[in-house]
Amino acid sequence: QTTMPTFGKGLQFVGKDSSYTMKIGVRFQTLFINQWSVRNDDLNYVEDYSSNFLIRRWRLKFDGIVYSPKIKYKLELGLSNRDIGAANNPQTNFASSIVLDAYIDWNFYRNFSVKIGQTKLPGNRERVISSANLQFVDRSLLNSTFNIDRDIGLQFHHHFKLGNNFIIQETAALTQGEGRNVTAGNQGGFDYTFKVEFLPFGKFASKGDYVGSAVKYEAKPKLSVSAAYDINDKASKEGGQLGAYILINDFNNAKTLHTLFIDFMFKYKKLSIMGEYALKDTEDGNPNVFEDDNEIGTYDVGSGYNLSAGWMFDKNVELALRYTAIEKDIVVGNSMKEYTLGFSKFFNAHKFKFQTDLSYRDNYYPNTTFENKGKNDNIYWRLQFEVHF
């Protein structure tokens, strides 16, 4: 038996001349979802119980430095069926999409660095937070509806300080715009993402601006506010990097998708608060795609926001609340409001934890005379274990 760091830090290896390091991590989540529908939004009619047991995530991770301390790398594989779907798509070579991350991150000059390869775009905060480090069982409806996910290409990073504490970080990405593991190449144009982050009170402990819940105690208030803007030139999929392909013959008929994210994270002692705003729209404000006067598809446009807050009690137990509102044009889908109450027991911070949350989702069509009566609501109760070596 070879001795390794304590639990949660992975298996760690180093080349004898320090020419590289490698941390190997394994993690999985076992999730149980209970779901009901609420007929006519009337809580007297809670019915249609259904359930879903899932290995929600099962990941292998490799990261460290390679060749020089200035070159980092990260490799991550998803192995669960929820992570690797769509092996029936020609665009991904009729294969399961196992590779999540594969990039090198080269600090080529002072505060400048570039990531080359496939990884998450600098989009909304919830998406950039690892799925291992979430405050609730899973991300919000805002994220599932509007996030720009992973993509492949280049990401330039820079950061600097204003005065002693005020940190500003900027990122600009040039990527393919088709999402991860596409083998069929770029359809339409490239994707351009810009993000700026402001941390007026300095760094969070242990990168806590991208970690849910107050698992690290911040003796002084810490805040990060950021804005990101993504331009997916002539998008080929309904959501840009995500969603089904729209079967476009002439990409002059495709539309450019614009996505704006504004978000913040605030942490102080046992309190953590996070909020996000998202707006996605086509260049001309019309979500439909036309070819030869026929509507052949619809982009997933709309807007939304969420706000969540948690309080860490003794014994690493946290209670948290989240409110999410998503508004969509009726041709895109129904709008939603969701209220979530979350409970977490952190046995070893986010590395070994039990989480459960209860959500009420109000599905409705805005501006209809019969209000939201046309669409049944939902109740979700989810329970999850996370184990992360």
Place this chain on the structure above:
Amino acid sequence: QTTMPTFGKGLQFVGKDSSYTMKIGVRFQTLFINQWSVRNDDLNYVEDYSSNFLIRRWRLKFDGIVYSPKIKYKLELGLSNRDIGAANNPQTNFASSIVLDAYIDWNFYRNFSVKIGQTKLPGNRERVISSANLQFVDRSLLNSTFNIDRDIGLQFHHHFKLGNNFIIQETAALTQGEGRNVTAGNQGGFDYTFKVEFLPFGKFASKGDYVGSAVKYEAKPKLSVSAAYDINDKASKEGGQLGAYILINDFNNAKTLHTLFIDFMFKYKKLSIMGEYALKDTEDGNPNVFEDDNEIGTYDVGSGYNLSAGWMFDKNVELALRYTAIEKDIVVGNSMKEYTLGFSKFFNAHKFKFQTDLSYRDNYYPNTTFENKGKNDNIYWRLQFEVHF
């Protein structure tokens, strides 16, 4: 080079505060199958030779303890095409089914423990025996026809002793009933499995009640007898956890599958004997599913038994015999009797071995006037290497 335990014990790591252990195992099987058909069951007409070279299994395994010595975990991935099929199914997210095991096993009170996640159900003995530890090249027809495979949910275990030696183990499982890696959730009802095991003469060496062949010498006779019962409420697949989905619209038309297993393992010195009985039936004894007066599918019901015995000669060479009989209603398929002669050379017990077996399979329809003449028989000759780090 970092020193590890001897071959067959995997790569072993331990957190420096003993907060976790991790054993990493790799294994693969390379298999060659030769097959003939025997026309009209007449050995003068052995014909239609066909062959199949396979990487039958290629696995990665991770197990150990996590957080506390009372919490174990096991993670296993299948990577060979035989293990990960059906990426064309919407129910598994159009993805290859790579995850085999992913669970934690918590000894929460005295002799009580609970497994949470995905793993094998407490079904027939042959199925619970690892595919690395089989007496023959592969499991019997009884197993491929009736086993209840893996599932996801909860499994409660308990064991106690009667007197000094007599061990009784009980297991009760509450699972989804759809088999492994289903992302579409539970259709029909849950699955309930109960198993009780009797070991009147105490524990086998090295968990030998679930290891084929007398690879460990038992100086005194050892016996395990067990019975398992599985209730798959409103089953959605032809075999419950396995088989094709039956396309049922109204699950009131689905039927509940009941499966009974009775089996035993006996070992003494160089002798090992194993037997199994299986019975699978629908709640009403009719295997067909009807919707709007149309038959839309058939459950894989029937009964069968097998009996195998092996003798370990010098130099870790074993000869073994197996007889399997499967009886099915004619609407489900043909019945089968199979006679198998197996030879194994264990270079390092089950960790590095060569196995070959020769089988004669008598395919027939019971109660037909022309006996089994309507169906050709088969001969199989299989050769396999197993390497298991």
Place this chain on the structure above:
Amino acid sequence: QTTMPTFGKGLQFVGKDSSYTMKIGVRFQTLFINQWSVRNDDLNYVEDYSSNFLIRRWRLKFDGIVYSPKIKYKLELGLSNRDIGAANNPQTNFASSIVLDAYIDWNFYRNFSVKIGQTKLPGNRERVISSANLQFVDRSLLNSTFNIDRDIGLQFHHHFKLGNNFIIQETAALTQGEGRNVTAGNQGGFDYTFKVEFLPFGKFASKGDYVGSAVKYEAKPKLSVSAAYDINDKASKEGGQLGAYILINDFNNAKTLHTLFIDFMFKYKKLSIMGEYALKDTEDGNPNVFEDDNEIGTYDVGSGYNLSAGWMFDKNVELALRYTAIEKDIVVGNSMKEYTLGFSKFFNAHKFKFQTDLSYRDNYYPNTTFENKGKNDNIYWRLQFEVHF
């Protein structure tokens, strides 16, 4: 942190009684392809720019010895979508084809050894060279058109010396002939491959006869010349081990594919030269397959050669040139000539490198009156990072 060899040598483990060794390697390539078409072969009409960002390869490798120093093994997995395609094929169990290599290599007598399992056939040199060790961004058109890839079965190797230096190596393989990870068994007949290699001036440094570029300095000239011949009896796929299945009902109508490869590698100081010739044809010289007088498919027959040469400059920078010519019958496809200029910067030989190449591909139909005007040409500019632990 556990100390390991320097970068590029993998994680290395050894059983405490030397009963096994295991080297674990991880590697990935991140590739960017730019492509243009040249209308009517007229460089005044370079148009139709398209691009493709890819995680081209993402691999896990395990190799070492097992049980005895005379038994080696190699296991390799491909995880990128480009490597694991065709999960929509029944012949591969509707699963992604993740397993690349899985074999044991047993040196059973003096200079004789046998590989049992799945790995590359002893075909053309470029194919046998690892995709990690190529002189250009990727292999040539000769390889993609005619190579015989991986297969499963047995490979017998032998080598001997003539005098002090002249090494001769012979290989004979008996395999299934269907390529890798087929679960449906052998269709048509087996595959027979024979290869003989002559190294008149002795071994290359670090197995450099199967490594592209002069990454090792050869103080004296080194040469390897080899010839390989493959017979795919009653081939089921268009290219034998590769390509789409031809839907043949009666394999008496299938044809036997013959493939001849002649190639060489020459290295001296900073110079490396490689050349290959390939010829693939059906037994009767007609590429088409007929059933009931209907043409139901076409084998990928034809011939081609390539010649490449590189010069290693200071600072591990190499420039290389390659010329490839492929000739096909018009019923099989268009013929091609390709001119490639390659640039490589080896930060750590092939383990961490940047490569880029620029190709002009002349697509044409031989013997047509309008020369190659009927088919547009292509320009490719590719850039790639390789990281190989």
